[in-house]
Amino acid sequence: MPTAAARVVLVTGVSRFLGARVANALQADPGIERVIGVDTVPPAESLGRTEFVRVDIRTPGIAKIIASAGVDTVVHLNLVTSSSAPRAKVKELNVIGTMQLLAACQRSPDMRKLVVRSSAAVYGSSPMDPAVFTERDEPVEAPKSGYAKDAVEVEGYVRGLMRRRSDLTVSVLRFANFLGPGVDSPLTRYLHLPVVPTVLGFDPRLQFVHEDDGIEVLRRTTVEDHPGCFNVAGDGVLLLSQALRRAGRPYLPVPSPSISVLGDMGRRFAGLTGFSPELLRWLTYGRVIDTGALERELSWHPKYSSEAAFADFAAAQGLGHSRLTHLLGRA
């Protein structure tokens, strides 16, 4: 008789930063017998007692692993948010990969629990939406491109699985942008540009979740039962201009069409990642999510506010106040 507690956990996307950290946190739990990590590329660092299996979740190979190892909990962290890879490939990895994985989950009689990393990007960014999104709110304009659209589709397939396997405990976590000493994302690369371009006439409200808090939420939803859909973000809000000032980054407001042109040029000639349309919308209109539901469900509070997460990131990267503010500080 299988118990509710996770015994054999499968983590997808384990070779990337988040997957590796979550696998690490889970293998420290003595209640979990096996942690199996899968990815298409081998991990950069040793995963400890996590067993690495090189498999592409877009292939039926994933079903064989789930069946043969008797996996009862799947932690799906494979959502690719970076725009550096070709869009068609990212979409296939995100959407087709999830479909294969969920098909395998549906087939397996041992399955008990599914934890899915989604993104707050599913709410899109628009000037016509409420200032703060709760899990029940639907955006006026659904995201039409990029990983945000993938995340919406992934959530749709997860809902389909929930209908067909009502015995599963399914947690969908909509994360705000990760930030912290170890995070490398389109956002962190944007913040590292020599002069950060911002959208002229707009100052978006941003929210961040610290990597430690994100991992803790994923760990808890994996070892405890918290069915449902939850927003995950640090408390509070930072404006983009405010964040850039705190990091002492020089910034230059430019009209939004020229930002995409700059981004394109950067991608072609300077090996930068460019600006995906959803990143540009986020940098124009911003987005804030309500995390009350998660805090009530887990009886837990994020250790880092959005401000603190940003400060930790800035400190680790050696970013700080500019010379001008130091000068004024002395005065």
Place this chain on the structure above:
Amino acid sequence: MMNARHLDDDDEGAQVIRLATAHQEESGGSGGSGGSREQSPLERGLASGLAFLRRRLAGEYEVDEFGFDPEFNSTLLMPAARALYEHWFRVELSGLENVPEGGALLVANHSGTVPLDALMLSVALHDNADRCLRLLGADLVYQIPVFGHLARKAGHTLACKEDAARLLSKGELVGVFPEGFKGVGKPFADRYKLQRFGRGGFVGTALRAGVPIIPCAIVGAEEIYPKIADLRPLARLLGLPYFPITPTFPLLGLGGLVPLPSKWVIQFGAPMTLDDYGADAADDPMTVFEITDHVRENIQHMLYEALLRRGPAFL
């Protein structure tokens, strides 16, 4: 003070000396607690100005989840608007005691072609009731560069029931202009005639949040940019709700953007408590329509009253 010393024998001399010792005591007191040497008002002003500049440049201030930046609002936006409020429109307030301490929904008429009435209402409540009015604005506001984020920094947000409910649950004073563009863009000939009150969404919001409605009449905004014609094709081209022609705009070019110096009266009416209605009244359209009409009549009545009291528009 140099002059005062020469007037030693006069009665006023004694007064000046008294003031001087009072000043010394005051600065001595602050010197004792702060342990710093005496600073002239200029130095203190300069120091606090520099500290402000430093905080702003270092990003060391707080904004709430709606993007409201109280420091920016009180230090930069409000003083700019206050000059207009005090010297240009010479706003006269009445019924301030009707604004309650906690959460409430303030409902006002909207006029003036350019929504300066929203700004003046914010100044009135900021300076006289120590409340930050959180207005609910049309989505168009948040699509316009600069304007949109300034509105958020001043504490305003999009007119939708989620935002209104969230603000009211935090005990904020929320303001709405139910007439919307129909009110602010109406022709000069229709001045002080309330337009249709939207779909009554504000009543549902007040009922669900269990807060009173404060009716508010604003007289004077109608005359600032008298809209005598509307270039509809141009408005459609620019995606605007209207393109106004006033006696000075576009005739005088940028000079036409200076509002006419009308005399303003802002009056707050007695709170309309909705406690008598049950929790499900918000889902009963007939009740909502009735309350909407009641609020509308109330404000129209207040408007006529305040208009009479004001007298001539520009004196």
